[in-house]
Amino acid sequence: MASLKGPGAARAYDGSDLRIGIIHARWNSTLISALLDGTKKSLRAAGVRDENIVVSSVPGSWELPFGVQSPIRALQHRRRAPHLRNRPPHLLDHRPPLQPLLLLNQTCPIVQHLRLRIHRPFDALIAIGVLIKGETMHFEYIADAVSQGLMRVQLDSGVPVVFGLLTVLTEEQGMARAGIEGRGHNHGEDWGSAAVELGVKRRGGG
């Protein structure tokens, strides 16, 4: 029988002009890797260009709210302090610094265009983590704090933060939700689609 779960059918949103940040935890790396692949697959399917998918990691899920907040803060800081604009991009932005190019020709339109892209904010962020319940209360504390933290970042900043945190009781439950070994459904695909839909809507589209 078909499952009733999931976001249901949505119209196709065009992500070709969106910039999406993915911040993932490194704990439970097999599951994370599959979820990351699923997320990128659906972003690309919606037209998001590879150069506009910026991936970064944090040690564990506990660090996800901070990891998601960092690029937003970095951009706000640059806006408030124009004299810092020529500094190398924030560590979440893996493209090389453009400083030498800027020194070479401050007025070149291509350089200006590239510089704008580097300083362009994210349209949506996706936080990915996997918490597997152990024998202690660790799971409950982290799950609750991370959920609250991610919600806070998205409401305080106005940048959509997709909740890609799996909170599972067993590894098997995680595998089914990461679509590993043909099992279940890869939830990362839903997270990518959600980011595109929210990014488009935030811009007033859809």
Ligand code: DLZ
């Ligand atoms: C410590 C810990 C534990 C026990 N379990 C997980 C987990 O299942 N998933 C996860 O993403 N992270 C886990 N961590 C690490 C914490 O999230 C965090 O990285 C450390 O406590 C350091 O702050």
